[in-house]
Amino acid sequence: DAKTTQPNSMESNEEEPVHLPCNHSTISGTDYIHWYRQLPSQGPEYVIHGLTSNVNNRMASLAIAEDRKSSTLILHRATLRDAAVYYCILSTRTGANNLFFGTGTRLTVIP
């Protein structure tokens, strides 16, 4: 399965934008890029996904590089509630078992 590489941790000031990077140099043409986040003492929560084009939803934006070898999750205004571990995951398989978690990026939001 294609791997992703994320920084272990990042910090952001409250109310500032946050750009969380993810490298996936071995991505194939049909792999979707998913982002989940896990708040403290909670289960993971779906954030956003994309294939080739940039995507926006109420939670975040996903910017995908033209060669698809990297992507960036953008939180437009970080709040304290956004402090979480963010996982960048490639869904590389068809079928039911297609979500493989790495260790993600721990985002700390500074008041």
Next chain:
Amino acid sequence: NAGVTQTPKFRVLKTGQSMTLLCAQDMNHEYMYWYRQDPGMGLRLIHYSVGEGTTAKGEVPDGYNVSRLKKQNFLLGLESAAPSQTSVYFCASRVQGARYYGYTFGSGTRLTVV
């Protein structure tokens, strides 16, 4: 609007005891999953199910059994608990079909085996 509900939320077991973790979803999802998460690590898949009456092994299935007798429920059993099974267990479900469908997770069961 419950989504995925896990019971119990916390449990302490003695080595060798057995227990069953229950996962219930009210979204009519075909696929259901059990994961475990150890400190500082990502989630690892234990078992999953693609529909009522079906189960399949994931990455770390040893020491666990599962059953999916009803579409909305997915049970995870520990027949003889070991300290190595101390972990946080998460259940998830999703719609059948395309790989871009998102997963919905429960809030977890924290299990300690002493």
